[in-house]
Amino acid sequence: MSTFQAPKGTYDLTPPRSATFLAVREAIAAPLRDSGYGYIETPGFENVELFARGVGESTDIVTKEMYTLTTKGGDQLALRPEGTASVLRAALEANLHKAGNLPVKLWYSGSYYRYERPQAGRYRHFSQVGAEAIGTEDPVLDAELIILADQAYRSLGLRQFRILLNSLGDKECRPVYREALQTFLRDLDLDEETRRRIEINPLRVLDDKRADVQKQLTDAPKLRDYLCDACKAYHEEVRALLTAAGVVFEDDEKLVRGLDYYTRTTFEFVHDGLGSQSAVGGGGRYDGLSEMIGGPELPSVGWALGVDRTVLALEAEGIELDLPYTTSVYAVPLGEEARRVLFGVVTGLRRAGIAADFAFGGRGLKGAMKSANRSGARYALVAGERDLAEGVVQLKDMESGEQSAVPVTEVAAELAKRLG
Numbered sequence: 001m002s003t004f005q006a007p008k009g010t011y012d013l014t015p016p017r018s019a020t021f022l023a024v025r026e027a028i029a030a031p032l033r034d035s036g037y038g039y040i041e042t043p044g045f046e047n048v049e050l051f052a053r054g055v056g057e058s059t060d061i062v063t064k065e066m067y068t069l070t071t072k073g074g075d076q077l078a079l080r081p082e083g084t085a086s087v088l089r090a091a092l093e094a095n096l097h098k099a100g101n102l103p104v105k106l107w108y109s110g111s112y113y114r115y116e117r118p119q120a121g122r123y124r125h126f127s128q129v130g131a132e133a134i135g136t137e138d139p140v141l142d143a144e145l146i147i148l149a150d151q152a153y154r155s156l157g158l159r160q161f162r163i164l165l166n167s168l169g170d171k172e173c174r175p176v177y178r179e180a181l182q183t184f185l186r187d188l189d190l191d192e193e194t195r196r197r198i199e200i201n202p203l204r205v206l207d208d209k210r211a212d213v214q215k216q217l218t219d220a221p222k223l224r225d226y227l228c229d230a231c232k233a234y235h236e237e238v239r240a241l242l243t244a245a246g247v248v249f250e251d252d253e254k255l256v257r258g259l260d261y262y263t264r265t266t267f268e269f270v271h272d273g274l275g276s277q278s279a280v281g282g283g284g285r286y287d288g289l290s291e292m293i294g295g296p297e298l299p300s301v302g303w304a305l306g307v308d309r310t311v312l313a314l315e316a317e318g319i320e321l322d323l324p325y326t327t328s329v330y331a332v333p334l335g336e337e338a339r340r341v342l343f344g345v346v347t348g349l350r351r352a353g354i355a356a357d358f359a360f361g362g363r364g365l366k367g368a369m370k371s372a373n374r375s376g377a378r379y380a381l382v383a384g385e386r387d388l389a390e391g392v393v394q395l396k397d398m399e400s401g402e403q404s405a406v407p408v409t410e411v412a413a414e415l416a417k418r419l420g
């Protein structure tokens with residue numbers, strides 16, 4: 001292994017591609033910020049217990065994929081595999097739910113860790129932007145979140161994504177369904193591990209990708225037929241609100257999701273250009289999670305969108321984001337004195353809010369102008385001894401190639417005018 005190689009299943013974000021990641025995070029966050037969601041940040045690790053209880057002891061995420069560690073002090077910690085349990089924990093700790101302003105609407109952006117088998121679109125370190133609306137049971141809230149994710153993806157220009165929607169029922173009707181499903185599954189011809197899964201998490205068996213398993217599932221009882229009236233009405237309302245908003249979705253009664261905390265509304269955003277790791281985002285309602293981690297009853301709903309996969313989706317659709325160059329002015333000094341003077345000019349420009357960069361290291365005109373070009377700057381400032389003797393710098397428009405001498409003292413004002 002080379003010393004310079006990032007750990008297996010991880011990769012670095014470096015310029016220029018990293019700019020796209022920042023823009024994607026920003027595009028997902030923008031509609032949330034505009035809709036009353038406040039920013040929250042929680043630690044990159046938590047007590048293992050939080051995820052074991054919250055995400056679920058029967059999930060792959062907890063049993064196989066968690067990075068756990070014991071601290072020197074003997075605490076059992078886990079790198080966070082997801083954000084929802086942490087955000088709810090933090091909201092409870094800060095008593096945000098008691099401020100009399102429900103739902104508590106929060107958004108977050110950060111790194112998550114799962115010890116998965118790496119493949120295209122599946123990493124051991126990945127990045128999500130997420131939103132959680134805590135403490136309110138209202139189909140409008142479920143609809144709001146789905147609409148905002150749709151809006152975020154559309155603002156990036158994405159079109160080849162689909163929204164899959166399902167209801168997983170609640171604590172009244174799901175146990176009845178679970179039992180019916182277990183009875184059905186126990187009669188099938190399945191391997192030992194799948195048999196164990198029937199007892200711990202039978203709904204996950206429906207998610208089995210193997211053809212021989214799927215073949216046996218054709219006549220499995222359907223959750224839809226077991227939903228109680230309240231869950232049915234809730235789901236119909238969410239569907240109607242999405243339709244009224246012009247958001248197209250597909251009913252997918254096989255959509256189970258890999259985390260245990262979901263109740264009622266669940267959804268996934270899938271992109272058709274990504275191969276097997278097609279889920280770019282997902283979420284749903286988790287009315288029981290607060291109680292599962294020891295809190296009061298706080299029905300909630302949220303989602304997380306994967307930044308890595310969203311970037312892959314952009315690439316799959318051939319979308320290049322219109323990212324403006326960050327540097328407006330590039331200064332090229334020729335000689336010692338010019339270095340001091342131009343660096344002073346650059347500092348002044350920066351303080352005036354004009355993005356400027358500088359040819360460091362005393363490079364020759366040719367190499368420095370190449371850097372100026374590469375920076376995407378609209379203007380270059382060039383100055384040599386003769387210019388300084390006359391108290392001017394050469395201001396070059398990199399688009400038209402036109403060049404004119406401008407007094408050093410007027411450069412900032414002139415650039416401010418030209419750059420508008």
Ligand code: HAM
Pocket residue numbers: 081082083084114116121122123124125126127128130131132258259279280281282283284285286301302303304305306307308309
């Ligand atoms: P999740 O479906 O596990 O949900 O993850 C959400 C998104 O994170 C996925 O759709 C995917 O884009 C990305 N993601 C997950 N694992 C990986 C990976 N190994 N490599 C790359 N990307 C990945 C949750 O995490 C829930 N906390 C969502 C939620 C919020 N539910 C309610 N509120």
